[in-house]
Amino acid sequence: MIPPQVESATYLGCGTESGLISIDQALALILEKIQLSGTETLELNAALNRYLAEDIFSAIQLPLFSQSAVDGYAINPTDSVEHHFEDVIQAHSQFTLIGEIRAGQSAELTLQAGQALRIFTGAEIPQGTTTVARQEIVQIINAESIEITEHLKIHADIRDAGEEITVGQLLAQAGQQLSVGAIASLSMAGVQQVQVYQYPKIAVVITGDEVAKSSADFEAGKIFDANAPLIQAWFQQQNQKVDIFHVADTAEAVNSLLADLNQKYDLILTTGGVSVGDYDFIRPVALDLGFQQIFWKVKQKPGKPMLFAEFIRTDGSVCYLLGLPGNPAAVYVGMHIYTQTVLNALQGHRHIPNGFKAALTHDLKADARERILRMSISFDQATLKVSSLSNQQSHMLSNLMHANALVRIPAGEKIHAGQSVDGFFI
CATH class of the missing domain: 3.40.980.10 (MoaB/Mog-like domain)
Structure with a gap:
């Protein structure tokens, strides 16, 4: 246990008596x-703002399979296609178009050398694909042929299976609060239920x-x-x-x-x-x-x-x-x-509320106790600043109409304008 901080035995006013802790x-x-x-188990969509009671590891990889990052054409260049430099397919290379694949379809075709397949964003990459050419750099010659109009790097616009998340990877930790983003991330990884603190x-x-x-x-x-x-x-x-x-x-x-x-x-x-x-x-x-x-x-x-x-x-x-x-x-x-x-x-989150540092816009006199003042926050030339509001007495609340922060002013210390102080958003 943390011992109480030692105070003078002499009473010098409210807040100076012995036995007080910080x-x-x-x-x-x-x-x-x-x-x-x-703890209890909830459906993920009912767990917003709850605190996790367990670590969550991914049961799948993401992406689940290699997929196209753009609308375009999956291509497999022939050995005879001249490379402008290493791992680059030369502009004006031509390919035989053999079909298309949309997102949600299984890629059952295998591209042979010199072939192309119309493909859409998120669709599974067929076997034999070395590159995806985005549709903006593809010219359609006829119903069966296309030509790329710019040099194209090998493996361009392919999202590799597991490049974001691998099987067994830690996704979230016990004690973490489930934000909107966390729920979206877990949902994408196939998580449907979570154990949270009650x-x-x-x-x-x-x-x-x-x-x-x-x-x-x-x-x-x-x-x-x-x-x-x-x-x-x-x-x-x-x-x-x-x-x-x-x-x-x-x-x-x-x-x-x-x-x-x-x-x-x-x-x-x-x-x-x-x-x-x-x-x-x-x-x-x-x-x-x-x-x-x-x-x-x-x-x-x-x-x-x-x-x-x-x-x-x-x-x-x-x-x-x-x-x-x-x-x-x-x-x-x-x-x-x-x-x-x-x-x-x-609920497993053993941290004090999140705070911030900001510059005080005015001087403040010293007080025997640490003060927690209601203040307003503003940005001035990219600097976070705080200003005290009037009516700070403990029986007054009218300034809460304008307060958006509680700011800690250390005990026994005069604070000068421009000095950094600690606060909590409210």
């Missing part, structure tokens, strides 16, 4: 601890008595709920279903709900209740129920009181708890960085 340490602990989900079963728990259920609640000081719609939409984008629960801010209600969910779900994702307030019950209740804390509190802004824990059931299976702070900006950051990492790891 974002990278937190992500490393997630990847270290997560056990893989179960989607984890996920419960989302929204805490907070302040969430309004109707317009009348606003008179009592309650607020709209952004977290549940945010999380539900995020999972819809991942093509994953979740069950959403709301729980009152009492230890009894939290205990009853978590005790039920930890027996039924692979991941419990909570919002709020993970800090040290009088009504923050998620962490103490989870620990009382037998969850083992993997980390709590990350040196980041927003989202410091991040919690990650595991509950090992009697059959050895595991329920993970990822506790996000309640402020919606912290939830948004946590979904893109931590929840994505957890989901990836459960």
